[in-house]
Amino acid sequence: MRFSASKAGLLKSCKFPFRPGTPCVDERGRAAINGDRFHKAIATYIETGVRPVETGRPLKWLEDRMDHATAWVDKNRRPEWRVEIAYAYQWRTGEARILGSNLGREYAAAGLKDDEIAGSADLVWLAGDTVVCADHKTGRSVTDAVWAQLEVLCLMAAKAHGARHACARILHATDYGIVEYERHFDELQLWSAAEQLKMDLAEIPEAWPEYGPHCSGCYCPARAGCELFQIRSKEEHHDAA
Ligand code: SF4
Secondary structure, eight states: OOOBGGGHHHHHHOOGGGSTTOOOOOOOOHHHHHHHHHHHHHHHHHHHSOOOOOOSSOOHHHHHHHHHHHHHHHHHOOTTOEEEEEEEEETTTTEEEEEEESOTTOTTTTTOOTTOEEEEEEEEEEETTEEEEEEEEOSSSOOHHHHHHHHHHHHHHHHHHTOSEEEEEEEEEOSSOEEEEEEEEOHHHHHHHHHHHHHHHHTGGGOOOOOSTHHHHTTOTTGGGOHHHHHHHHHHHHHHO
């Protein structure tokens, strides 16, 4: 599986799924599919001001979150917002560029080079010498894996926009409203993030499986073919029974 920013949490815990030749199946569960629907709908609302009409039976989960998210957008809207920006980052040299917008996961088709990695931010804007990357999240909680993704996105965005600092903002859409989280990265922290990413990516060719809560927590797409996962999860299931 090719690395992208959305898999940064998995990379920190196990590099084996990214090793060339590791069989991966990207099974998208119901939560991921609903999350995609939400992302598409809120991106359309931000760009056009029109809330898309869902075909079929309305999904309360989605309707509730869209109510909160559109209210947040109306209150915070900025003319300089850019939506669904995809970046390409040359991890060996630290150079970055904007690859396009609204690409989904079609980075290769947009011209991602072999020595680049990609990532997309939901909302991006510049505030002085700081680039702000805001991401909508719909999971049950804001995990370390989510922050790992935002750190990589901030690094890419800061390099691509020539910003000295970066700010990660998570807009967590819940049943009850949008919960906001924020983290700042100064020049030194961005440098440190770039060095860590470089080390992690360089280890991929020699990586072996590292079992842990991340196997399921980060939805590792190599689970079905990972012998270590099959053995250890059966043992745990057996112990718990
Ligand atoms: S299932 Fe777990 S141990 Fe196996 S490759 Fe994935 S993250 Fe690593």
